[in-house]
Amino acid sequence: MERIEQHASFGGRQEVWQHASATLGVPMKLGVYLPPAALAGQACPVLYWLSGLTCTEQNFITKAGAQQYAAQHGIILVAPDTSPRGEGLANDAAYDLGQGAGFYLNATQSPWAAHFRMEDYVVEELPALVAAHFQTTGRQGIFGHSMGGHGALTLALRHPGRYASVSAFSPIVAPSEVPWGQKAFAAYLGEDRAAWRAHDAVALIATATERLPLLVEQGEADEFLATQLQPERLRAACEQAGHPLELNLRPGYDHSYYFIASFIGAHMAHHARWLRS
Amino acid sequence: MERIEQHASFGGRQEVWQHASATLGVPMKLGVYLPPAALAGQACPVLYWLSGLTCTEQNFITKAGAQQYAAQHGIILVAPDTSPRGEGLANDAAYDLGQGAGFYLNATQSPWAAHFRMEDYVVEELPALVAAHFQTTGRQGIFGHSMGGHGALTLALRHPGRYASVSAFSPIVAPSEVPWGQKAFAAYLGEDRAAWRAHDAVALIATATERLPLLVEQGEADEFLATQLQPERLRAACEQAGHPLELNLRPGYDHSYYFIASFIGAHMAHHARWLRS
Numbered sequence: 001m002e003r004i005e006q007h008a009s010f011g012g013r014q015e016v017w018q019h020a021s022a023t024l025g026v027p028m029k030l031g032v033y034l035p036p037a038a039l040a041g042q043a044c045p046v047l048y049w050l051s052g053l054t055c056t057e058q059n060f061i062t063k064a065g066a067q068q069y070a071a072q073h074g075i076i077l078v079a080p081d082t083s084p085r086g087e088g089l090a091n092d093a094a095y096d097l098g099q100g101a102g103f104y105l106n107a108t109q110s111p112w113a114a115h116f117r118m119e120d121y122v123v124e125e126l127p128a129l130v131a132a133h134f135q136t137t138g139r140q141g142i143f144g145h146s147m148g149g150h151g152a153l154t155l156a157l158r159h160p161g162r163y164a165s166v167s168a169f170s171p172i173v174a175p176s177e178v179p180w181g182q183k184a185f186a187a188y189l190g191e192d193r194a195a196w197r198a199h200d201a202v203a204l205i206a207t208a209t210e211r212l213p214l215l216v217e218q219g220e221a222d223e224f225l226a227t228q229l230q231p232e233r234l235r236a237a238c239e240q241a242g243h244p245l246e247l248n249l250r251p252g253y254d255h256s257y258y259f260i261a262s263f264i265g266a267h268m269a270h271h272a273r274w275l276r277s
Numbered sequence: 278m279e280r281i282e283q284h285a286s287f288g289g290r291q292e293v294w295q296h297a298s299a300t301l302g303v304p305m306k307l308g309v310y311l312p313p314a315a316l317a318g319q320a321c322p323v324l325y326w327l328s329g330l331t332c333t334e335q336n337f338i339t340k341a342g343a344q345q346y347a348a349q350h351g352i353i354l355v356a357p358d359t360s361p362r363g364e365g366l367a368n369d370a371a372y373d374l375g376q377g378a379g380f381y382l383n384a385t386q387s388p389w390a391a392h393f394r395m396e397d398y399v400v401e402e403l404p405a406l407v408a409a410h411f412q413t414t415g416r417q418g419i420f421g422h423s424m425g426g427h428g429a430l431t432l433a434l435r436h437p438g439r440y441a442s443v444s445a446f447s448p449i450v451a452p453s454e455v456p457w458g459q460k461a462f463a464a465y466l467g468e469d470r471a472a473w474r475a476h477d478a479v480a481l482i483a484t485a486t487e488r489l490p491l492l493v494e495q496g497e498a499d500e501f502l503a504t505q506l507q508p509e510r511l512r513a514a515c516e517q518a519g520h521p522l523e524l525n526l527r528p529g530y531d532h533s534y535y536f537i538a539s540f541i542g543a544h545m546a547h548h549a550r551w552l553r554s
Contacts, residue, residue, distance in 0.1 A: 007535035008498065008527070014535050065342040065538065221285065250285070258284035258291050261342065 001133055004029070010071040011036040014061055017133075023117050023125045024084040030126070031061040034134070037074035043135045045164075045275035047268075048122065049079040050144030050151040052170075053180070054100045057081045060145075063257035069268035075275060078130055080122060082147070084115040096180050097187055103175070104151030105199045107188035116188060122151070123159055141165035141271040145260055146224070150175055153201035153214065160210035165274035167215035167267045169260050170222055173234040174202040180228050205237040213244040215270050217263045219253030278410055281306070287348040288313040291338055294410075300394050300402045301361040307403070308338040311411070314351035320412045322441075322552035324545075325399065326356040327421030327428040329447075330457070331377045334358045337422075340534035346545035352552060355407055357399060359424070361392040373457055374464055380452070381428030382476045384465035393465060399428070400436055418442035418548040422537055423501070427452055430478035430491065437487035442551035444492035444544045446537050447499055450511040451479040457505050482514040490521040492547050494540045496530030 005016035012035040021028040038044045047070070049060050060066070060079045070077045083102030090111040092098035102118035122142075130136060142163045144152040149171025156166035175181020176196040189195045197203040218231045225231075231247055238245035253259040282293035289312040298305040315321045324347070326337045337343070337356040347354045360379030367388040369375035379395035399419075407413060419440045421429040426448025433443035452458020453473040466472045474480040495508045502508075508524055515522035530536040 007531055007533050008496070008529040008539070009535040010539045013529075062534065063339050065345075067535075067538070068342075219285070252285040252290075254284055256284050257339065258286040258344075261344070262285070262287045 001129060009033065009067045012039060012067065012071050014067060016057060016061075019129060021084070021121060021125060023121045025115050026084045026086050026089065028084065028121070029057045029081055031057045031077070031079035032134070033061070033067050033070050033077040035071045035074050035076065038076055038134065041135065042074065043137045044074050044076045045137045045139040045141070046076045046078055046127070046130055047271050047275065048126070048140065048142045049077060050104060050122065050142065050148030051079065051082050052144070052146030052148050053082070054095050055082050056100070059257065063261065064264050065261045066264050066268060069265050073268060073272035073276065075268070075272060076130070076134060076136065078126065080126060083118060089115055097184055101147065101184065103147060103184045103188060104155060105188060108195070109188060109190045112188050118151075119155065123155055123162065139164045139275050141275050143167040143267060143271065144171070145169040146255065147172060147180070149216070150181070150201060154199050154204060156212055157201060157204040157208050158198070160208070160212075163212070165271045166212055167217070167270055169217045169263070169267075170219065170224070170229055170255055171201065171216060172228055173231055174200055176200045176203065177233070178228045178230065202233045202237045205234070205241050205243050208241065208243060211244055213246070214238065215267065216245065216247045217267065218247065218249050219255065219259045220249050220251045221253055222255045224255055278406060286310065286344045289316055289344065289348050291344060293334060293338070296406060298361070298398060298402060300398045302392050303361045303363050303366065305361065305398070306334045306358055308334045308354070308356035309411070310338070310344050310347050310354040312348045312351050312353065315353055315411065318412065319351065320414045321351050321353045322414045322416040322418070323353045323355055323404070323407055324548050324552065325403070325417065325419045326354060327381060327399065327419065327425030328356065328359050329421070329423030329425050330359070331372050332359050333377070336534065340538065341541050342538045343541050343545060346542050350545060350549035350553065352545070352549060353407070353411060353413065355403065357403060360395060366392055374461055378424065378461065380424060380461045380465060381432060382465060385472070386465060386467045389465050396432065400432055400439065416441045416552050418552050420444040420544060420548065421448070422446040423532065424449060424457070426493070427458070427478060431476050431481060433489055434478060434481040434485050435475070437485070440489070442548045443489055444494070444547055446494045446540070446544075447496065447501070447506055447532055448478065448493060449505055450508055451477055453477045453480065454510065455505045455507065479510045479514045482511070482518050482520050485518065485520060488521055490523070491515065492544065493522065493524045494544065495524065495526050496532065496536045497526050497528045498530055499532045501532055
């Protein structure tokens with residue numbers, strides 16, 4: 001793993017690393033924010049951020065304003081890319097499939113199955129890599145935006161005990177039921193809808209064995225609210241299953257990083273409560 | 278003036294406007310952040326941000342994290358582009374001259390003189406435009422980064438009484454003495470060095486009639502520190518003239534927006550003290 005960027009930030013350091021991913025078979029970049037506590041040699045918990053469609057490791061680290069809260073709470077922030085990338089890799093001309101759109105699952109269908117294994121990458125390879133290079137407490141949380149909100153919710157639900165905290169901004173809560181998810185799942189997982197349900201937060205809530213509290217932030221002026229996001233499906237599923245959910249609907253807010261930045265402090269405080277306890 | 282973007286942000290609204298600039302002779306874009314107080318109908322002071330080389334109106338509004346403090350202090354933030362732009366306009370292949378590099382002065386030399394009049398644009402046209410479209414108290418401050426730090430310092434020093442507060446991040450304090458400034462001044466102002474001194478903060482300090490306190494933030498790991506920035510020249514000039522200066526040298530910080538974001542809260546508090554008194 002090689003450090004390719006470093007910038008002092010709020011008394012800590014925002015870094016970008018590159019490594020050869022064994023899971024994905026390509027070089028991958030990730031943002032790593034080390035709070036002042038980590039630079040002082042203290043072990044810190046790790047919080048993973050999963051970005052949305054088209055994003056790289058850069059969007060969150062330059063636009064969300066999360067570093068000031070990570071510095072305050074003593075949390076290491078890790079922000080991976082959203083898919084494997086490269087000229088030799090499978091891709092799609094559209095923004096919502098292929099490179100930049102890995103959907104945080106392991107593809108089973110050709111031509112995607114060879115490299116598009118973002119679930120294993122985020123859940124297995126990345127934590128091992130982070131633990132090998134930084135001093136961590138072993139506790140970890142996960143959050144994300146849009147496709148990355150789907151990733152955070154489904155990975156936490158699919159791997160009980162793995163994450164001490166989870167939250168999401170504008171998540172795709174029921175990918176099986178909306179165009180973004182249907183297109184991606186058909187391509188990556190094939191036409192068998194049973195396979196889709198295993199990567200659908202709303203479907204997973206019904207059988208969840210762990211009652212990890214969900215914090216979800218959603219702008220009411222989000223341009224994708226009705227077509228792609230439909231948070232009321234998550235509310236209904238959580239009510240049905242008795243799963244703890246705090247769903248904050250924010251009037252006037254859209255799908256952008258301006259929305260994320262406005263509420264990132266509250267989400268960081270939520271994660272800190274669970275990660276540092 | 279037409280609004281082309283708007284996003285809810287920290288209870289206020291980040292907007293981008295476009296207008297036909299009479300001064301520059303081209304359409305210009307600007308970021309405008311309206312704090313909750315402005316949305317509630319209260320008159321607010323205005324703080325202008327001048328960006329550095331290559332930037333547009335987007336860099337500051339997406340990366341600096343200033344909105345949370347503008348919301349808190351009730352300040353309208355205005356972030357213009359760094360030069361006129363357009364296919365028909367004069368330009369240079371290098372990043373440090375022409376479009377994206379207006380240097381906040383009125384060019385006197387061909388081919389620049391026709392459109393490159395950023396001083397008049399920022400000092401005259403922009404405040405009139407802002408006053409006509411938003412409810413302001415009439416008090417205004419100015420700050421900026423690198424080339425924009427030079428702009429903030431020189432415009433405040435050249436127009437006493439106009440700005441109630443001024444600050445700068447990593448400013449080019451003595452453009453007459455460093456490569457970026459020498460190249461731009463030779464092109465925009467010609468070879469007469471007397472004309473250069475009128476746009477050089479260090480030179481202007483010697484004859485300043487107003488003792489406006491300067492707040493300057495400078496990273497000590499800034500890659501341009503020794504070649505282009507040289508803040509010790511500003512310190513010497515202020516000591517010589519008895520001009521109030523707070524120069525904060527920050528170990529480890531570089532020239533990036535990670536540096537700006539880390540100290541933007543302190544600068545906003547400085548401006549709020551003068552703008553809201």
